[in-house]
Amino acid sequence: xxxxxxxxxxxxxxxxxxxxxxxxxxxxxxxxxxxxxxxxxxxxxxxxxxxxxxxxxxxxxxxxxxxxxxxxxxxxxxxxxxxxxxxxxxxxxxxxxxxxxxxxxxxxxxxxxxxxxxxxxxxxxxxxxxxxxxxxxxxxxxxxxxxxxxxxxxxxxxxxxxxxxxxxxxxxxxxxxxxxxxxxxxxxxxxxxxxxxxxxxxxxxxxxxxxxxxxxxxxxxxxxxxxxxxxxxxxxxxxxxxxxxxxxxxxxxxxxxxxxxxxxxxxxxxxxxxxxxxxxxxxxxxxxxxxxxxxxxxxxxxx
Numbered sequence: 001x002x003x004x005x006x007x008x009x010x011x012x013x014x015x016x017x018x019x020x021x022x023x024x025x026x027x028x029x030x031x032x033x034x035x036x037x038x039x040x041x042x043x044x045x046x047x048x049x050x051x052x053x054x055x056x057x058x059x060x061x062x063x064x065x066x067x068x069x070x071x072x073x074x075x076x077x078x079x080x081x082x083x084x085x086x087x088x089x090x091x092x093x094x095x096x097x098x099x100x101x102x103x104x105x106x107x108x109x110x111x112x113x114x115x116x117x118x119x120x121x122x123x124x125x126x127x128x129x130x131x132x133x134x135x136x137x138x139x140x141x142x143x144x145x146x147x148x149x150x151x152x153x154x155x156x157x158x159x160x161x162x163x164x165x166x167x168x169x170x171x172x173x174x175x176x177x178x179x180x181x182x183x184x185x186x187x188x189x190x191x192x193x194x195x196x197x198x199x200x201x202x203x204x205x206x207x208x209x210x211x212x213x214x215x216x217x218x219x220x221x222x223x224x225x226x227x228x229x230x231x232x233x234x235x236x237x238x239x240x241x242x243x244x245x246x247x248x249x250x251x252x253x254x255x256x257x258x259x260x261x262x263x264x265x266x267x268x269x270x271x272x273x274x275x276x277x278x279x280x281x282x283x284x285x286x287x288x289x290x291x292x293x294x295x296x297x298x299x300x301x302x303x
Contacts, residue, residue, distance in 0.1 A: 026112050031122035031259060033236040034196060034250060034296075035288065040260040045078040047255060047291040049137070051150040051183035073150050073183045076137035078287040080262040083117055085110060091276025107267065110282050114265060122288050123240035125257065126196070126248055130158070130300050142290055143298040150183040157297045164301045165201050165247040167208060167215065167225070173249055173297050174230045180253075180294055190294060192249040195235035200244040205235040245301025256295010261286045 053068045087106055128134040129142035138147055143158040156176065163169035173192070180190045197205050207215045209231055214221045225231065231249070250257070263285040271278050290296070 026115050027119065027239050030119055030238050035122065035257045035259040037259045037261060040080065040262045044080060045260050046075050048075045049073040049292060054184040055186060071150060074137040076289060076291040078260050078289045080260065080285050080287045082285045083114065084281060084283040085113055086279060086281030088277045088279040107280060110280065114282050119240045123238055125288050125290065126298065127242045129298055136290055136293060142293055147293050151185040153185055155180050155294060157293050159299050162300045162302055164245055165204050169299065170208060170225060177251055177297055191252050192231050193252055194233035194250045195231050196238055196248040196250065197235055198241040198244050198246065199237055199239055201247060202237050209234055243300055247299055249297040251295055251297065253292055253294040255291040257290050259286060259288050
């Protein structure tokens, strides 16, 4: 259906002071706080994690050197989605001088809709990260206590008992991240980078990371999280997280959460000869996902 004069009668009236509803401010590109962004020239992308080698053994005098084999651990796949939306204006609406007003206003509305869709899709990786219905290349959910390792062990990037965001749970997460190993059981010296939270936790995060002394106690102790620089990049609010108790830590482990951009956002228009209508559309193609689950730690909160 094209946008017609019947849908926009007020636009034709003299003395109309304002049209509104399409120019609300929109949140910025919050996905950039979470994801590594790479370009893609393929219909999909795959990334394979390698196991590396085990710790080197002592070679006794006169004995043969030990040999080890690296192998593939698992493969993560990114299937790009095409996101598109458009509108059209009738020939009669154009004829009655609605063209300039509608094209300017509705293209802004179109941009807002496209931006909203991208942020929802980006946040869905975290929102669905605790569900067994959304598994990654290693066969388990993004946030799991049992990410399998080639060595036979497991890594955990979530608390064994889900916990709300507080000093104790955040310190425990930092300690847990430091204990992560690679596929062969070697420590990888992982560290947190940034805390990702929903709007409901912004004041909790401020008190935890930006005060000089411990919060919620009668003791005059220093705030160890701030003093040690445990979360060096502070916190970022993501308005599209659906769990008001969930919180996440991005880490310095490479190839964790990723966005592949196959086709950047583009706008185009054309005229339809039969109807005289003018059509507008916006289109882009991308994918969000994760390769190495150790790129992020997450807790869904205690309830």
